[in-house]
Amino acid sequence: MVAGAVAGTVAMMFAAGCSFSVGGEKVVKKAEVAKQASAGLGKEVGREPEDVTCEDDLKAKVGESVRCTLTDGGKKLGMTVTVKSVDGKDVKMDYKVDGAADTGASADPQPSDSAQPTDTTTSGTGGEQSVDKAEVARQGKAALAAQVGKEPDSFSCPENLPARVGATIRCQLADGGQQYGVTVTAKSVVGGQVNMDFKVDQTPAG
Known part of the structure; x- marks a missing residue:
């Protein structure tokens, strides 16, 4: 006792x-980043790309970025996802496809498995x-x-x-x-x- x-x-x-x-440190899982990026791009161009993959999880910190790749119509394009703001669990991200304009969306960061x-x-x-x-x-x-x-x-x-x-x-x-x-x-x-x-x-x- x-x-x-x-x-x-x-x-x-x-x-x-x-x-x-x-x-x-809180992060947005790379699968969630890819999901949000696909949805965000879909809103911009009217349809989502065939596939989006990201190299790493994205730290939920303003200014942090991660590289992703989108596939559509047999073509692959690079994309940079950057954290624009963090408000509690709400993370606002901007997506910039190489050679294209920015778009953005929000996601709830998921804790890193290693944190x-x-x-x-x-x-x-x-x-x-x-x-x-x-x-x-x-x-x-x-x-x-x-x-x-x-x-x-x-x-x-x-x-x-x-x-x-x-x-x-x-x-x-x-x-x-x-x-x-x-x-x-x-x-x-x-x-x-x-x-x-x-x-x-x-x-x-x-």
Whole structure:
């Protein structure tokens, strides 16, 4: 049972806060880029090309680009897809076929398979980005396990954590029949990454 550890070791360890990076860079999968490019080109010329393939996933960051190839009528043409804007999960992309004009469309970025943890920022009220409450809880539980060698019975948060420096929410962990409050604070926000501190209350909830 880790109740004693939670009451002692964990509370002391987390009193000063435990910082770690949450997020990982968001990307639009290359298959989704190709799909959106095909649809965007279809709107421009009245029909979609026979095939569109892209070399890599596209980072959900303004100015990032990836090369694709479209096939139509037996001909292959190169195309550059560039991120024009990122608003939460909405990514506006421009498509420029070699020797042609730009077009554009939007897509929801899908988290990279290699990015750990994945896709922690989401659109909140008024367009404000936030870390989903389930993801905050997952990361808090994992951080706690790393500190004491065993995950608590449960770790839950009632709301999302705004992706804004200084933003805080209150969460709860439970273990061995005891419940402790946890204050989660966004310490820094860089791109799609939110660095969070977890501070466990010194005494269990009444």
